Amino acid sequence: MKVSWMKLRPLYLLISGLALSLSLYSVFSWGFRYAIDFTGGVTVDYRFSSNQKPGSVETMLKAKDMEMPKMITVVAERTLQFKYGSEFDQDKAEALTTAMAGTLGEKPEVVRFESVGPALSQEILHKTYIAVAIASFGILLWVAWQFKSIKFGIFAILAMIHDSVVLLGTFAALGHYMGIEIDILFVTAMLTILSFSVHDTIVVYDRVRESMRNHPGVSLYDLANRAVSETLVRSVNNSLTIIFMLFALFIMGGVTVKWFVFALLIGTISGTYSSPFVAVPLLVTWEQIRNKFRRHN
Amino acid sequence: MPVRKLALIFLLTFLSLILVLPPSIPVRIELLGIKTDKILVRSPLALKVGGLAFYRDLEIKLGLDLAGGSHLVFEADVSKIPQEDLTSALEGTRRAIERRVNIFGVSESTVQTSRIGQSHRVIVELPGVKDTRSAVELIGKTAQLDFRELVNSKEATAAGALLTLENTNSTGFTGADFKRARPGFDSTAGEPIVQFETKDEARQKFSEITNRLVGKPLAIFLDETPISAPIVNTPITGGVGQINGNFNTSETKVLASLLNSGALPIPVTLIEQRTVEASLGAESVKASIVAGVVGLLMVILFMTLYYGKLGFLASVALLIYGVFSLALYKLIPIVLTLPGVAGFILSVGMAVDSNILVFERMKEELRAGKRWQDAMEAGFGRAWDSIRDANIATLVTVFVLFNPLNLEFLHTSGPVRGFALTLGIGIALSLFTGIFVTRTLLRIFGRRKE
Numbered sequence: 082m083k084v085s086w087m088k089l090r091p092l093y094l095l096i097s098g099l100a101l102s103l104s105l106y107s108v109f110s111w112g113f114r115y116a117i118d119f120t121g122g123v124t125v126d127y128r129f130s131s132n133q134k135p136g137s138v139e140t141m142l143k144a145k146d147m148e149m150p151k152m153i154t155v156v157a158e159r160t161l162q163f164k165y166g167s168e169f170d171q172d173k174a175e176a177l178t179t180a181m182a183g184t185l186g187e188k189p190e191v192v193r194f195e196s197v198g199p200a201l202s203q204e205i206l207h208k209t210y211i212a213v214a215i216a217s218f219g220i221l222l223w224v225a226w227q228f229k230s231i232k233f234g235i236f237a238i239l240a241m242i243h244d245s246v247v248l249l250g251t252f253a254a255l256g257h258y259m260g261i262e263i264d265i266l267f268v269t270a271m272l273t274i275l276s277f278s279v280h281d282t283i284v285v286y287d288r289v290r291e292s293m294r295n296h297p298g299v300s301l302y303d304l305a306n307r308a309v310s311e312t313l314v315r316s317v318n319n320s321l322t323i324i325f326m327l328f329a330l331f332i333m334g335g336v337t338v339k340w341f342v343f344a345l346l347i348g349t350i351s352g353t354y355s356s357p358f359v360a361v362p363l364l365v366t367w368e369q370i371r372n373k374f375r376r377h378n
Numbered sequence: 379m380p381v382r383k384l385a386l387i388f389l390l391t392f393l394s395l396i397l398v399l400p401p402s403i404p405v406r407i408e409l410l411g412i413k414t415d416k417i418l419v420r421s422p423l424a425l426k427v428g429g430l431a432f433y434r435d436l437e438i439k440l441g442l443d444l445a446g447g448s449h450l451v452f453e454a455d456v457s458k459i460p461q462e463d464l465t466s467a468l469e470g471t472r473r474a475i476e477r478r479v480n481i482f483g484v485s486e487s488t489v490q491t492s493r494i495g496q497s498h499r500v501i502v503e504l505p506g507v508k509d510t511r512s513a514v515e516l517i518g519k520t521a522q523l524d525f526r527e528l529v530n531s532k533e534a535t536a537a538g539a540l541l542t543l544e545n546t547n548s549t550g551f552t553g554a555d556f557k558r559a560r561p562g563f564d565s566t567a568g569e570p571i572v573q574f575e576t577k578d579e580a581r582q583k584f585s586e587i588t589n590r591l592v593g594k595p596l597a598i599f600l601d602e603t604p605i606s607a608p609i610v611n612t613p614i615t616g617g618v619g620q621i622n623g624n625f626n627t628s629e630t631k632v633l634a635s636l637l638n639s640g641a642l643p644i645p646v647t648l649i650e651q652r653t654v655e656a657s658l659g660a661e662s663v664k665a666s667i668v669a670g671v672v673g674l675l676m677v678i679l680f681m682t683l684y685y686g687k688l689g690f691l692a693s694v695a696l697l698i699y700g701v702f703s704l705a706l707y708k709l710i711p712i713v714l715t716l717p718g719v720a721g722f723i724l725s726v727g728m729a730v731d732s733n734i735l736v737f738e739r740m741k742e743e744l745r746a747g748k749r750w751q752d753a754m755e756a757g758f759g760r761a762w763d764s765i766r767d768a769n770i771a772t773l774v775t776v777f778v779l780f781n782p783l784n785l786e787f788l789h790t791s792g793p794v795r796g797f798a799l800t801l802g803i804g805i806a807l808s809l810f811t812g813i814f815v816t817r818t819l820l821r822i823f824g825r826r827k828e
Contacts, residue, residue, distance in 0.1 A: 109453050119443040126658070171511045171651075192658045194510070198453070198649030207684035208789050215788075227767050262826075269717040269797045273724050276775045276801070280728060280768040284735065287764040315738040317729075318684065322677045325728035330666065330723075337443070337662045338716060347721065364663060 086357065087302050087308040087365050093358040097243060100351075107257065108186075113249075114256035115196045116264035121205055122151075123169040123377020128160045133185065135161060143186050148173060157336040160192065167198065197252075198371065211269050213275065217241070220279050224286070228312035232367060233286055240360035244351040248274055251347050266341040276349030282356040285312045289361065301368045309357040316364060320353040325378040387815055391698050394705035396420060397436055398800075422707075436708045441715030441796065446656025446665050447505035450514060452646035454498040459644060468498060471644045475500055475517050480563035495786070500646060508622040510653045517646075523553030523637065524599040527591055529686050540599045541604045542818065549587045549596070555580030557617075561630035564622055571572040572621040572631045574637060581617035589613040596639070605814070623799050674700075677730065691819045699729050699811040706803060717797035725804020728769065732812030735761040754824065759815055769805050776802040 117124055135153035142149055149181035150163035153306060163177075174191055217238050225234035250273060255261040288308035289301075296304065327349065330342045403418045425432040442449050452475075459467050468491050476489040479502060488503045504513060526546035559574040576584045587609050588596070597607040608621045621633070644717065678696070681689035703722065707714060740757035779798035781788040789795055 084626075128658075154448045171514070171653075175511075190655070192655040194653040195652065196648075196651040198451075205792070205794075208787065209794065210782075212778050212788050212794070216775040219774040219778060223774055224767075230800045265793050266716060266720075269720055269793060272775070272779060272794065272797065273720055273801075275725070277724065279775075282732075283768040283771055284731075284764045285605055287767055291763070311738075311742070312704075315734050318680075318738075319727070319731040319734050322680060322730045323723075324677040325680065326670070326673035326723055326726065330669040333669040333672065334662075334666045337658075338666060338719075341720065342718070345723075346487065 084306065084310055086306050090362045090366065093362055097355075097359055100247050101243065102248040104253070107250045107253035108246075111253050113253055114260060114262045117164070118265045119203065119263075121167050123165040123167060123174075123196045124193070125163045125165070125169075125174045125177075125191060125195075126156060126160055127163065127181075127189035128184070128192045129189045130159065130187050132159055133161060134308040138181070138185075141181070145180060145184060147177065147180055153359050154259075154293045160336075161189075167196065170196070177285070194324060205265060205268065205332075208359070211369045213272070216275070224279075224283065228286060230288055232364065233290075236360050236363040236367070237279055237282045237286065239363060240282050240355040241275055243355050244274055244278040244348055244361050245271060247351045248344060248348050252344065261340055266338075267344055270341050270344035270348065273345060274276060274352055276356060277323075277349060278352035281316060281352050282360045285309065285356045285361060287329070288312050288365075302365055305361050309361055313357060316353050316356060321347055323349050379820055383814070383818045384822055387698070387818060391701060394701045395421075397705040397708050398701055413566065434709060434711060434764045435644070438704070439711050439713045440659070440663065441713050441718070441767045442503060442505060442659075443716050444714065445505055445656060446654045446659035447503065448510040448513065449650070449652040450502040450504070450510075450517070450648060452500045452502070452517070452651035453649045454500060454644045454646050456644055457500050464498075467644050468500075471646065472500060475502060475646075478517055479513070490601070493786075495678065498644075498648075505777065506656055510651070513649065514648055523556055525549045525551040525587070525601075526597045526599055527769050528595065528597070529586075538540065541595070541599075543602055543609055544692070546597050546599075549591075550578065551576075551584055551587055556584060556637070557632040561634045562620065564620065565620060569622060570627045571620045572624045572625070572634050573620045574619070574634075575621075576614075576617045578617065581615075584617065584619075585613060585615040588615075588619075602638055606633055608686060624771070672721075674726075681730070681733075688737055688740075688820065688824060690736070691824055692730070692816055695733070695811050695816040695819060696726070696729060698815055699726070699807060702807055702811065707800075710803075712799060712803075713796070714800075715793060715796045717793040718800040721797040721800035721802075722804055725801055725808055728772065728805060729812050730807030731768075732761070732808060733816055735764055736812075736816070754817075754820055758813065760812070765809070769809060772805055773802065776805070 114171040135155060139149075148165070149168070150165050154162050154164075154371055156162040169213055172193075172196055178189050178191065218243075221231075221234035221238050223234075224237050225231040251265050252261065252267065256263070285308060288311050292299070292304040292307055293301075294310055302314070327342050327346045330338060331346060334342060345368065399420070403423075405414055405416045408414075417783065420434055420436070423432070423434040442645075454468065454471060456464060456467075462505055472491050479487050479489060488501075490501045492499045492501055504510070525548070526541075526543075527549050528541075529545055529547050538780055555573040555577050557577045559572055561567070562571050562573040564571045591610045592613060593609065593611075595607040595609050598605055606621060606623075608623060624631070664769060678690075678693040681693050681696075683689070685692065703725075706712075709802050712718070736757045739761045740753050743753035743756045743760075744750065776798045779789065779794055780802060781795065781798075
């Protein structure tokens with residue numbers, strides 16, 4: 082199969098450029114909807130014996146002059162989540178069940194109660210930033226050393242950043258349109274995708290390196306085409322197996338993991354795309370710019 | 379020797395299966411007129427080598443997010459604790475909380491201290507606790523020490539009356555009024571005693587109480603359990619008193635420490651609470667297991683359809699990988715949380731990737747005209763570079779996230795570490811099954827007639 086993948090670089094630039102600008106637009110104009118993991122506060126999940134609409138529950142609470150939650154969302158079948166500020170406590174949560182029982186004719190059960198103090202919340206995020214920075218630097222060093230060239234490391238990290246931005250953008254948009262929050266599980270998903278992205282990129286780079294060794298006279302442009310062709314089936318097949326697992330979990334895996342799995346799905350797709358169509362084109366383009374520069378001197 | 383390797387793989391898989399299967403399996407087979415009706419029972423693993431004991435109950439430990447329970451984080455207010463007493467005060471607080479938690483009779487509850495920057499914390503994990511409110515109340519209370527008097531004064535004089543919460547009333551003097559106790563020695567009576575001090579502001583209160591109770595017992599309850607019931611001989615007005623009662627030295631030590639633990643050495647406030655109803659946890663576990671099995675079957679189907687016999691053998695290796703992972707989780711043992719499951723799924727993906735890399739290489743070699751056997755060996759050899767480089771890069775991330783050196787600016791506990799742990803184990807195992815197991819299986823069963 083002889084396909085000139087690198088000829089299509091403007092197309093990849095268009096796709097990635099579009100994805101990145103949409104993502105950045107989402108992040109900067111809407112920001113994220115942070116779960117209490119990061120903002121502090123209280124969430125209570127009530128399970129009813131029948132489906133209740135958030136709107137009607139809210140009207141009922143208002144009518145009875147009870148403590149109003151900041152938000153009520155449906156988190157699962159028969160389950161509503163109430164969001165309160167930090168001052169709300171478990172006694173109040175229990176008191177609400179009795180109050181609701183009076184009007185709704187059924188007493189809901191508190192199936193989950195989470196309360197996070199404001200001081201605690203930023204710390205996890207902060208540590209994750211540091212961890213990601215150190216890990217990225219470590220990977221950069223490892224790749225640069227293994228490939229005897231710093232540019233492989235840098236471009237692998239750039240592809241990784243590409244995937245992170247897409248994932249962040251997706252969740253900013255999901256937060257804006259569907260009220261999806263980012264929580265500590267999202268942070269884990271993000272870390273998973275960072276690992277996956279680099280893993281995938283290295284496999285493709287490895288082919289480039291091997292071809293460089295075996296065909297010393299050939300230009301990087303041709304080598305890159307060849308490497309992408311050779312690894313494409315593998316990349317797609319591998320991602321498919323992961324996507325099968327994730328898709329099954331997304332459809333059937335229960336509420337607690339749903340959006341976490343979705344984050345992994347987005348990341349897997351972006352991570353698979355970015356290896357041949359971001360990391361490799363960057364390498365080739367860099368080489369061409371450098372060659373031009375050299376010729377001029 | 380591929381055959382010997384195969385035997386080794388078989389043995390390891392068999393042993394792991396024993397660990398992974400539930401502890402008792404009923405067997406009812408009727409075959410050729412012979413009836414078997416037995417229950418196979420696996421006992422917990424208990425090894426003793428020299429002085430080292432190794433015991434595992436071989437149950438999968440589920441984290442609170444999966445099994446249900448309460449995760450509580452208390453912040454300790456250390457502002458009034460002198461620096462040199464800090465460590466012992468924190469340890470005392472931890473022990474006091476642990477003792478209080480034990481009242482709930484929760485198995486496998488944990489109480490740990492952790493330090494983040496300038497903030498000192500006590501993390502309490504209570505698996506499966508329904509009544510978190512009373513747990514929080516009990517733990518957070520600065521005083522669990524209660525000085526009580528008998529309700530019925532007639533009984534009061536009867537020596538040795540059984541003291542309970544029912545037949546006593548609080549005097550209003552609690553651990554909050556209590557300063558400290560220490561074992562001492564009464565030189566006039568010539569016996570060990572416990573000396574104690576009340577707080578200055580409670581001196582008056584204690585004086586009134588003891589005035590009222592001269593000749594009667596003043597029962598001291600710790601967390602609703604009576605620990606001592608000295609008879610008041612003389613009113614204690616100066617805020618300093620002593621308890622004597624034919625103690626020996628070790629008894630006074632125990633009593634003094636019990637009295638001291640009544641008041642937490644450091645006041646704590648609840649800053650985080652996560653309570654998941656066990657039923658909710660069980661639901662998501664069940665759903666995730668079903669989804670995991672369906673996903674795995676799809677992967678096996680895909681691999682077999684696309685790569686034929688090779689794909690099927692790789693799937694067998696993948697199942698072996700799954701069995702090994704579970705066995706390791708039970709042996710180490712690992713507390714499995716949702717992020718931990720994510721780490722496992724990612725590592726499954728990477729395990730499959732190793733196989734796909736090898737198979738794609740094999741196809742190339744076959745296309746180049748090599749014999750099947752040579753193509754297979756070359757495939758493994760060539761794919762190794764990619765597999766190694768990619769997995770080491772992931773291990774770098776695992777190392778930073780798991781933070782084995784406990785560096786303070788990185789995660790020292792919590793979900794991110796759980797993720798890193800299963801991912802790390804997964805990668806190490808996948809290198810073993812992806813290369814060693816699959817290759818051995820291919821060498822023996824994959825051979826194609828030339």
